[in-house]
Amino acid sequence: SAATKFPRSPAFSRITSEDIYHFKEILGEKNVIQDEDRLSTANSDWMKKYRGSSQLLLAPGSTEEVSQILHYCDSRYLAVVPQGGNTGLVGGSVPVYDEVIVNMNRMDKIVSFDQISGILVCEAGCILENVGAFLANEGFIMPLDLGAKGSCQIGGNVSTNAGGLRFLRYGSLHGNILGLEVVLANGSVLDMLGTLRKDNTGYDLKHLFIGSEGTLGIVTKVSVLTPPQLASTNLALLACRDYFSCQKLLFEARRALGEIISAFEFMDCHSMEMVLKYLEGVRNPFSSSMYDFYVLIETTGSDEASDKSKLEAFLGRSMENGIIDDGVIAQDMSQTMSFWRMREGITEALVKAGAVYKYDLSIPVDKLYDIVEEMRSRLGHSAKVLGYGHLGDSNLHLNISTATYDEDIFAKIEPFVYEWTAKNKGSISAEHGLGLMKADKIYYSKTPEAVNLMASIKRLLDPKGILNPYKVLPPSLILPN
Ligand code: FAD
Ligand code: 2HG
Numbered sequence: 001s002a003a004t005k006f007p008r009s010p011a012f013s014r015i016t017s018e019d020i021y022h023f024k025e026i027l028g029e030k031n032v033i034q035d036e037d038r039l040s041t042a043n044s045d046w047m048k049k050y051r052g053s054s055q056l057l058l059a060p061g062s063t064e065e066v067s068q069i070l071h072y073c074d075s076r077y078l079a080v081v082p083q084g085g086n087t088g089l090v091g092g093s094v095p096v097y098d099e100v101i102v103n104m105n106r107m108d109k110i111v112s113f114d115q116i117s118g119i120l121v122c123e124a125g126c127i128l129e130n131v132g133a134f135l136a137n138e139g140f141i142m143p144l145d146l147g148a149k150g151s152c153q154i155g156g157n158v159s160t161n162a163g164g165l166r167f168l169r170y171g172s173l174h175g176n177i178l179g180l181e182v183v184l185a186n187g188s189v190l191d192m193l194g195t196l197r198k199d200n201t202g203y204d205l206k207h208l209f210i211g212s213e214g215t216l217g218i219v220t221k222v223s224v225l226t227p228p229q230l231a232s233t234n235l236a237l238l239a240c241r242d243y244f245s246c247q248k249l250l251f252e253a254r255r256a257l258g259e260i261i262s263a264f265e266f267m268d269c270h271s272m273e274m275v276l277k278y279l280e281g282v283r284n285p286f287s288s289s290m291y292d293f294y295v296l297i298e299t300t301g302s303d304e305a306s307d308k309s310k311l312e313a314f315l316g317r318s319m320e321n322g323i324i325d326d327g328v329i330a331q332d333m334s335q336t337m338s339f340w341r342m343r344e345g346i347t348e349a350l351v352k353a354g355a356v357y358k359y360d361l362s363i364p365v366d367k368l369y370d371i372v373e374e375m376r377s378r379l380g381h382s383a384k385v386l387g388y389g390h391l392g393d394s395n396l397h398l399n400i401s402t403a404t405y406d407e408d409i410f411a412k413i414e415p416f417v418y419e420w421t422a423k424n425k426g427s428i429s430a431e432h433g434l435g436l437m438k439a440d441k442i443y444y445s446k447t448p449e450a451v452n453l454m455a456s457i458k459r460l461l462d463p464k465g466i467l468n469p470y471k472v473l474p475p476s477l478i479l480p481n
């Protein structure tokens with residue numbers, strides 16, 4: 001298993017009853033959790049693929065409490081795993097051994113919102129969907145959206161640099177996060193909670209924490225630039241006969257839909273079959289016809305009539321010149337939700353189907369589907385190979401579904417998938433991060449010099465290595481054996 005790859009570092013202490021007493025002093029009795037059921041949930045990831053054996057979960061309610069926890073853990077050599085909504089897909093959010101879980105659930109307050117600029121400041125434990133609901137009331141939206149929105153937290157989104165469904169329109173969190181408050185390993189609070197769009201005073205330190213998966217500090221507050229909610233949104237579900245047509249469709253849609261395009265997602269027929277089979281209430285939108293590829297195009301703009309007619313005209317032309325074979329624009333909210341459910345529900349369907357090997361790859365768009373086909377021919381009938389993802393961002397989600405985890409199948413997948421990706425100048429993690437799953441795979445996408453500099457930064461900010469050990473970087477660079 002993943003856990004046996006890296007031995008528990010002997011540098012870390014084990015929890016004593018004195019530690020428990022001290023944490024109760026800081027947090028109060030009820031926020032120091034040793035209950036077996038709660039620990040069992042928190043020890044295991046969303047896919048039930050990674051499992052730790054932590055005996056202690058701490059639930060701080062303020063930055064000051066996070067600071068006191070880390071100050072104490074650092075002085076005692078107690079390892080810590082920061083945990084948000086625990087929806088991460090690379091084993092980063094659960095302990096590997098007995099790390100103390102610092103769960104951010106209680107830090108769920110909105111701090112401030114500026115109606116003119118759209119700048120929101122909130123605590124890291126706010127659930128993405130709740131922030132979205134707050135903003136909807138104010139006439140704004142979050143610049144990111146993803147299938148896990150009902151559970152994931154903004155602090156977890158920042159820490160993974162989550163991409164998701166709106167990336168095409170609003171870009172990366174490196175652009176949308178204007179400031180952060182972070183507690184460092186030794187407990188000191190780093191206030192970088194700016195609310196400015198522009199600020200070129202020295203090194204922009206917040207970027208170190210965006211995407212560092214809890215290895216450099218615990219994010220406690222976030223400042224986000226939120227876009228206004230526009231009057232008209234349309235969603236079209238289209239069918240293509242081959243991957244080349246999907247590419248052509250993307251090329252054309254970028255031009256024809258220009259400023260109103262807000263999402264461009266694709267899924268192959270194997271992904272569609274998976275959601276039709278495993279998700280309740282999902283029905284084939286094209287009655288009984290199945291196509292090889294499906295594309296979702298969303299537009300968001302300010303003029304209902306012209307946005308709609310633009311999209312309709314684009315679909316008409318795409319049909320005439322054979323880029324698409326079929327297509328439908330959602331007619332109401334419930335159809336819109338059912339189209340999104342097909343795409344967003346693939347991850348859930350895969351978990352229901354059995355074991356799953358997940359690869360989140362950035363690959364130049366012209367080659368993006370080649371790896372899916374190659375993998376399919378390598379594995380034959382032993383597995384279902386699915387390709388879907390954020391085509392507009394060149395981000396493929398390659399998923400391999402089997403009845404149970406199987407070493408022989410695994411040996412056909414890895415290292416092939418990583419070698420192929422490196423050879424084709426891709427990234428082995430487009431948006432999910434490295435976590436535990438890929439901590440020792442970083443060299444497929446980064447040079448040794450870059451990895452060494454990362455390790456130096458890690459050692460500078462967290463000299464004892466207590467923050468999320470065994471994750472992101474090869475443990476041998478950080479921890480004594
Ligand atoms: P967790 O899973 O709890 O943690 C993730 C990592 O961040 C861990 O390393 C953890 O230690 C660290 N962390 C969490 N909170 C903090 C904090 N406050 N300070 C420091 N470190 C912290 N990802 C995408 O990019 N795009 C998608 O479209 C997408 N869709 C998803 C759909 C589903 C159904 C699921 C289950 C996951 C999806 N993901 C997606 C994965 C994605 O990484 C997470 O959903 C989300 O960003 C993680 O947030 P979380 O609060 O659950 O973090
Ligand atoms: C998505 O885009 C998520 O649906 C999850 O990033 C992808 O499960 C996956 O592989």
Ligand code: ZN
Binds near residue numbers: 164390397
């Ligand atoms: Zn994704």
